[in-house]
Amino acid sequence: xxxxxxxxxxxxxxxxxxxxxxxxxxxxxxxxxxxxxxxxxxxxxxxxxxxxxxxxxxxxxxxxxxxxxxxxxxxxxxxxxxxxxxxxxxxxxxxxxxxxxxxxxxxxxxxxxxxxxxxxxxxxxxxxxxxxxxxxxxxxxxxxxxxxxxxxxxxxxxxxxxxxxxxxxxxxxxxxxxxxxxxxxxxxxxxxxxxxxxxxxxxxxxxxxxxxxxxxxxxxxxxxxxxxxxxxxxxxxxxxxxxxxxxxxxxxxxxxxxxxxxxxxxxxxxxxxxxxxxxxxxxxxxxxxxxxxxxxxxxxxxxxxxxxxxxxxxxxxxxxxxxxxxxxxxxxxxxxxxxxxxxxxxxxxxxxxxxxxxxxxxxxxxxxxxxxxxxxxxxxxxxxxxxxxxxxxxxxxxxxxxxxxxxxxxxxxxxxxxxxxxxxxxxxxxxxxxxxxxxxxxxxxxxxxxxxxxxxxxxxxxxxxxxxxxxxxxxxxxxxxxxxxxxxxxxxxxxxxxxxxxxxxxxxxxxxxxxxxxxxxxxxxxxxxxxxxxxxxxxxxxxxxxxxxxxxxxxxxxxxxxxxxxxxxxxxxxxxxxxxxxxxxxxxxxxxxxxxxxxxxxxxxxxxxxxxxxxxxxxx
Amino acid sequence: xxxxxxxxxxxxxxxxxxxxxxxxxxxxxxxxxxxxxxxxxxxxxxxxxxxxxxxxxxxxxxxxxxxxxxxxxxxxxxxxxxxxxxxxxxxxxxxxxxxxxxxxxxxxxxxxxxxxxxxxxxxxxxxxxxxxxxxxxxxxxxxxxxxxxxxxxxxxxxxxxxxxxxxxxxxxxxxxxxxxxxxxxxxxxxxxxxxxxxxxxxxxxxxxxxxxxxxxxxxxxxxxxxxxxxxxxxxxxxxxxxxxxxxxxxxxxxxxxxxxxxxxxxxxxxxxxxxxxxxxxxxxx
Ligand SMILES: Cc1cc2nc3c(=O)[nH]c(=O)nc-3n(C[C@H](O)[C@H](O)[C@H](O)COP(=O)(O)OP(=O)(O)OC[C@H]3O[C@@H](n4cnc5c(N)ncnc54)[C@H](O)[C@@H]3O)c2cc1C
Ligand code: SF4
Ligand code: SF4
Ligand code: FES
Numbered sequence: 090x091x092x093x094x095x096x097x098x099x100x101x102x103x104x105x106x107x108x109x110x111x112x113x114x115x116x117x118x119x120x121x122x123x124x125x126x127x128x129x130x131x132x133x134x135x136x137x138x139x140x141x142x143x144x145x146x147x148x149x150x151x152x153x154x155x156x157x158x159x160x161x162x163x164x165x166x167x168x169x170x171x172x173x174x175x176x177x178x179x180x181x182x183x184x185x186x187x188x189x190x191x192x193x194x195x196x197x198x199x200x201x202x203x204x205x206x207x208x209x210x211x212x213x214x215x216x217x218x219x220x221x222x223x224x225x226x227x228x229x230x231x232x233x234x235x236x237x238x239x240x241x242x243x244x245x246x247x248x249x250x251x252x253x254x255x256x257x258x259x260x261x262x263x264x265x266x267x268x269x270x271x272x273x274x275x276x277x278x279x280x281x282x283x284x285x286x287x288x289x290x291x292x293x294x295x296x297x298x299x300x301x302x303x304x305x306x307x308x309x310x311x312x313x314x315x316x317x318x319x320x321x322x323x324x325x326x327x328x329x330x331x332x333x334x335x336x337x338x339x340x341x342x343x344x345x346x347x348x349x350x351x352x353x354x355x356x357x358x359x360x361x362x363x364x365x366x367x368x369x370x371x372x373x374x375x376x377x378x379x380x381x382x383x384x385x386x387x388x389x390x391x392x393x394x395x396x397x398x399x400x401x402x403x404x405x406x407x408x409x410x411x412x413x414x415x416x417x418x419x420x421x422x423x424x425x426x427x428x429x430x431x432x433x434x435x436x437x438x439x440x441x442x443x444x445x446x447x448x449x450x451x452x453x454x455x456x457x458x459x460x461x462x463x464x465x466x467x468x469x470x471x472x473x474x475x476x477x478x479x480x481x482x483x484x485x486x487x488x489x490x491x492x493x494x495x496x497x498x499x500x501x502x503x504x505x506x507x508x509x510x511x512x513x514x515x516x517x518x519x520x521x522x523x524x525x526x527x528x529x530x531x532x533x534x535x536x537x538x539x540x541x542x543x544x545x546x547x548x549x550x551x552x553x554x555x556x557x558x559x560x561x562x563x564x565x566x567x568x569x570x571x572x573x574x575x576x577x578x579x580x581x582x583x584x585x586x587x588x589x590x591x592x593x594x595x596x597x598x599x600x601x602x603x604x605x606x607x608x609x610x611x612x613x614x615x616x617x618x619x620x621x622x623x624x625x626x627x628x629x630x631x632x633x634x635x636x637x638x639x640x641x642x643x644x645x646x647x648x649x650x651x652x653x654x655x656x657x658x659x660x661x662x663x664x665x666x667x668x669x670x671x672x673x674x675x676x677x678x679x680x681x682x683x684x685x686x687x688x689x690x691x692x693x694x695x696x697x698x699x700x701x702x703x704x705x706x707x708x709x
Numbered sequence: 710x711x712x713x714x715x716x717x718x719x720x721x722x723x724x725x726x727x728x729x730x731x732x733x734x735x736x737x738x739x740x741x742x743x744x745x746x747x748x749x750x751x752x753x754x755x756x757x758x759x760x761x762x763x764x765x766x767x768x769x770x771x772x773x774x775x776x777x778x779x780x781x782x783x784x785x786x787x788x789x790x791x792x793x794x795x796x797x798x799x800x801x802x803x804x805x806x807x808x809x810x811x812x813x814x815x816x817x818x819x820x821x822x823x824x825x826x827x828x829x830x831x832x833x834x835x836x837x838x839x840x841x842x843x844x845x846x847x848x849x850x851x852x853x854x855x856x857x858x859x860x861x862x863x864x865x866x867x868x869x870x871x872x873x874x875x876x877x878x879x880x881x882x883x884x885x886x887x888x889x890x891x892x893x894x895x896x897x898x899x900x901x902x903x904x905x906x907x908x909x910x911x912x913x914x915x916x917x918x919x920x921x922x923x924x925x926x927x928x929x930x931x932x933x934x935x936x937x938x939x940x941x942x943x944x945x946x947x948x949x950x951x952x953x954x955x956x957x958x959x960x961x962x963x964x965x966x967x968x969x970x971x972x973x974x975x976x977x978x979x980x981x982x983x984x985x986x987x988x989x990x991x992x993x994x
């Protein structure tokens with residue numbers, strides 16, 4: 090067969106976003122040899138795009154915050170189907186992980202007394218997100234990257250893994266290709282950490298990049314791991330809707346945290362008309378209270394715009410459906426109102442707000458620089474002067490590889506996962522800011538336990554057949570005489586189907602139809618053809634990505650059909666209510682059966698210990 | 710729907726040529742959309758890099774009608790389409806294929822820069838810094854590593870000062886004849902991107918390391934003649950020259966060419982030692 094390069098490491102980390110980098114740093118600290126692989130150049134992973142901030146109960150801005158409140162917020166946001174242990178570890182360890190970033194050179198925005206500043210975000214009771222304007226992800230990835238490269242790890246950039254290799258039950262290595270030359274490469278490793286991010290490219294309207302084809306999900310699934318909670322896909326309420334070419338690009342929740350309001354075509358703040366019961370006593374009674382909250386009044390509750398993402402996204406969809414949308418099929422998100430001379434005229438105490446925003450135009454530019462830039466350059470809109478138009482966009486997947494909460498190991502010995510490709514911490518809906526903190530907390534754990542595992546084990550054996558099969562499959566798209574399908578077209582068709590039939594509002598019949606369509610697409614995906622040679626050939630790469638996209642799409646549809654209720658990100662038009670009695674205490678599990686078909690089962694939620702039940706009770 | 714013709718460079722290390730493609734132009738479209746359209750319909754193997762499509766990742770740098778830009782932030786409305794739009798890879802770095810170049814040199818330069826070394830934290834384990842103290846550093850840290858500034862800087866673009874940093878780090882810059890008496894001509898220029906990266910560390914209120922010798926001898930800051938082309942092209946509007954390079958040059962001059970500073974150093978040592986020494990009088994009391 091084709092020749093390939095071979096590398097050997099104790100721990101191989103696949104993915105160089107926040108989770109992968111943090112895992113690689115920790116594994117290196119464990120004294121083992123570490124390889125780090127990524128599809129793009131270093132520093133370009135999705136993490137770089139994160140805007141709003143990292144959630145951690147540092148209590149720098151509001152001393153009432155603590156891990157307990159963060160834990161309770163995360164569980165409430167996830168509608169209580171989260172893995173309690175992950176949520177607990179996350180809430181307890183996030184502050185240390187953020188401080189550690191500062192020790193490695195991150196420069197967060199500061200409070201008046203010189204500490205790390207924290208901002209408000211949806212579903213977080215107190216201002217909790219450490220941030221740098223609205224480019225927090227850039228700060229995080231650059232810090233980890235510039236620290237990481239001095240820790241002794243080997244970095245393999247623009248290298249895509251297409252198969253995990255096993256020795257019996259346990260993991261033994263990974264096989265892939267370099268994008269540049271199309272040459273194959275084999276990594277022998279005692280432990281592997283998957284940190285490949287999400288699946289957003291399965292949908293048409295998304296804030297995600299070409300990388301989000303569900304590779305880690307699919308690699309793990311094929312290697313025998315289980316996928317948990319795949320029905321929970323987060324549709325972020327505010328993506329750009331106009332012009333068409335930027336549809337889906339994210340507008341950070343930070344806009345609403347800084348006082349941005351959502352209105353419909355009649356000028357109504359429609360979010361105030363629909364506040365769910367379990368958030369009633371945490372939500373402002375009126376716009377004045379909401380604005381005061383945004384400006385730091387600790388006696389006030391957050392504005393209705395900062396309810397959880399699942400809820401806000403559905404309210405926006407309803408406004409559009411019922412004919413109260415904006416000209417291009419969204420609603421209005423407005424921070425420019427702060428700059429009007431009579432902005433607070435209806436408030437009982439307008440002076441209080443005015444004093445706190447003396448120069449509103451500069452305030453907006455300073456707090457939301459990249460949103461200002463993004464709308465100015467891409468939408469031709471000055472957000473300090475006019476409202477934006479926004480609508481829901483596919484953003485994040487709560488579902489992913491099922492792992493142990495403490496060690497992040499999957500049921501395949503030696504295969505770990507962390508970050509967006511792993512599941513459990515977020516339950517049915519993720520709170521903004523909880524991803525970046527999850528990457529750090531559980532990424533560190535994955536690296537630590539993977540190193541520990543690698544130290545205890547000898548290297549596994551890899552059979553040549555496995556390598557050859559993977560190489561043959563990859564090359565089959567190149568010399569495919571009967572190939573009559575364009576990979577880009579198949580990908581687009583899949584995106585349309587998922588968007589239309591398994592999107593933000595779901596019904597059984599449509600999802601069954603989607604499954605049928607996916608079967609047809611799988612068939613077409615076998616007949617896709619790559620034109621040209623193996624050098625940096627995105628068409629060829631897309632041919633291979635299709636398998637992963639089909640796997641995650643099918644998993645999402647299958648799990649979503651089984652959960653016959655509405656909870657968090659999953660909204661079923663045929664079962665619009667939440668059904669705690671039937672579905673409140675279990676998670677969906679997808680895995681590959683011996684015959685290669687996809688199988689489904691339910692897994693009971695792990696029982697939460699009493700002390701945590703008490704924490705939730707106390708925070709109600 | 711209006712159409713535009715794109716002359717896209719197709720080729721690899723062994724050579725290439727411009728090829729014509731056409732794309733439908735819709736409202737608000739950016740150049741990267743056109744490239745994607747061409748990929749999906751006419752040239753599936755057309756190589757380009759992108760990730761965020763929102764000017765945040767710095768992947769999609771190219772030269773559009775000769776101007777170095779981010780493809781994802783260049784709206785079609787801003788370029789005339791009555792004539793063909795040329796799109797070619799950035800010139801300074803070696804071509805891999807089509808619009809993709811080998812930028813690995815930048816990663817090597819970055820690795821030469823000693824990482825952040827903070828002073829000890831306060832009693833509670835954290836640091837205090839005022840917002841005004843970090844504003845300057847935050848400006849530099851906005852860099853998305855698009856390398857457009859590296860592309861336009863004439864020292865890299867026309868004089869190819871892309872020396873081998875590994876050799877430079879080992880003090881054996883390429884071109885040094887063994888035993889040669891005179892200094893070898895500088896072969897490496899770190900480029901604006903890494904000048905501001907060093908600036909972001911040197912001006913960090915907590916940092917204790919001293920990277921001025923590196924700037925002077927390895928990254929050859931002295932070669933920059935302040936043309937400001939880098940500042941003009943930066944999509945993040947970082948004032949690379951005024952806020953980064955010029956103050957760094959001043960520091961280098963102070964440290965190495967100012968006789969008073971020279972004497973000071975003789976007596977009190979380098980930056981980090983200096984910091985502890987400055988506290989000595991207090992201890993001596
Ligand atoms: C626009 C935007 C804004 C966001 N803002 C916030 C925010 O403010 N706060 C917050 O908490 N979260 C935010 N999120 C979510 C958060 O950014 C992501 O969930 C998180 O960054 C994912 O990190 P990760 O490390 O899991 O994966 P990523 O950062 O996506 O990294 C995945 C890595 O895996 C690699 N990879 C994938 N497949 C393969 C393969 N087959 N072979 C080799 N390598 C592979 C990729 O190249 C990449 O290096 C935002 C997301 C988006 C899109
Ligand atoms: S100012 Fe200096 S670094 Fe910038 S482009 Fe000119 S010579 Fe290069
Ligand atoms: S300084 Fe500006 S131009 Fe240079 S790499 Fe950074 S963002 Fe790009
Ligand atoms: S695609 Fe990220 S900057 Fe253009």
